[in-house]
Amino acid sequence: MRDIDAVVRGFDASGYVLDRALATAVYLVIRLGKPLLIEGHAGVGKTEVAKVLASFLDAELIRLQCYEGLDLNSAVYEWNYQKQLLAIKIHEKTEEEIFSPAFLLERPLLRAIRAESASPVLLIDEIDRADEAFEAFLLELLSDFQITIPELGTIRARHRPHVILTSNRTRELSDALKRRCLYHWIDYPDFEKEMEIVRLRARDVGPELCAQVVGFVQEVRSLNLSKPPGVAETLDCVHSLGALGKTRLDAEAAQAALGCIAKSVDDAAKIQTEGIDRILSRVAR
């Protein structure tokens, strides 16, 4: 059986820096078959966990992106009405025949339950955007791993999917849902960890530039912006400066890359008032 170290190494090979705490949580997902709810700020690599887990386990990744108004028809299943109508017209099928699996359109959740060969990884992304009604539906799925279709009966999972849920915490999730999940909070990484991530993901960029950008972003995060930059922004910034042929972060380069870091006019203004030079000098120390 794989152990926690194997998880760390496997994720590392896919370019994801996993600390022991998250590795333990991921390991428990594999071992106990419990869903894992990951919360954290935008751009800290929540979604990435599921993707890397899928490649680590060599499993299929099934993704359900949640949004306001997401309903069962687009999340679980829908009958293929056109095909049903044609079948009635041309082949004079009866009700029993047209409500058979051949007329069923699988949506992500049903697909995850009906996986044939091995456990897939089911990513339910940004669950906090879905309505509470949908959340309630998920409860049945996540505790019994079965889906009931009135016309067909209950479909039970042959292989329990590994479920990763992510949330940006824009609203409180229901207690019942949280109770069924393991929980992990991903915070912004500290300097060393972020350096490791950048080194792993931007191999062609010089180490001096990387260190400066990481330091700069870490300073900016402490400025209390409305949308603080995540790791994704750090990587964007490093890649952009690399593409511009910069080798070190000076005031001019920082100005040019500001758009990668500040994602609103107010945030950009806040950084300007703080003074890019001043932030850079703090980084140098």
Add this chain to the structure above:
Amino acid sequence: MTESDVIRFCRFLRANGFSAGVTESVASVEAVRAVGPDAVRWALRAAICSSKEEWDSFDRLFDVFWSGPPLDQRLIPGRTAKEPRGFWVLTGEPNGVARPTDRDAAEIAGASPYARLKNVDFSEIPQTDQPALDRLAERLLKQMSWRLSRRRKIAEYRGGVDLRRTIRANISRGGDPIKLRYKDRKTQPARLVILLDVSGSMSLYSMFLLRFAHALHRHFKRADTFVFSTRLVNVGTMLRSRKLADAMKALTGCSADWSGGTRIGGSLQEFNARHARLLSRDTAFIILSDGWDTGNPEMLAGELRSVKDRVRKVIWLNPLMGLENYKPLTRGMAAALPHVDVFAPAHSLGSLLDLENHLRT
């Protein structure tokens, strides 16, 4: 570490405000069994925590519990004791109310008292008319709740053809969609977040506005109310009790700084930092305040804007708008106005009932 240690640890966390129940206890025993001794902390944290707040305090509690003699019921020190204050909410006698003059009373207590009472400024209602106003308030607010739910029903008829049920209904006709079936759209009533100013300058109005908030809670299942003056206090659970009298009684026990100074910007900042997850696209955010802010107006504007970015509507109800010639010139109010969708008066029952129109859409 034995299983009973783990269970005791769960109970210890529960005593310290965690929501961990039996499910979590079972999960944590499983989790500890699945990992080696060096990963116990993380396994327990993943299994037991269910929110950022719990996540943040876990480490400290873990250290406290596993080092030294285990203490079953040790609580985090430093919780502030609740002071029973705000007695006037119960009795309906705000601090420092100017006694109404005889002339006022004569003017108001005339014929057709209800029609008049409805539009009289709360601050000018004489004590003798209070019971009449209470009855009227209760009746009108009840009607308003009822009308709001009725409107929702009618609106549900919008929506497209439901193919699934159409086919079902027409199988006996060979599948031709002769009889159409429609989807009824289930619209949820909006979520309400109410921030009620209970500072000194509002004391003439706070009591009525609290009743108003209570009436709204009765209709909107997803409603939260906070009162603020110098700091923010969540009173949602108290207002949720069915009977007005019970709710008011519960409120007197809460630790709000009744009739203190006002820090609207600061209270909003606190709200955004701690409760922003209550806001969503279907939220109506209602502020009941006169806009007298002793804080920094830029801060108020900034915080209000970040609220506005996340909600459907920001409604500011201001009791001073009942005054003739009122202009929103106070610095706080002027700074806030650009980020307010609806700016309306809240000085009389009639004006509060108008809110219905803003909540409908």
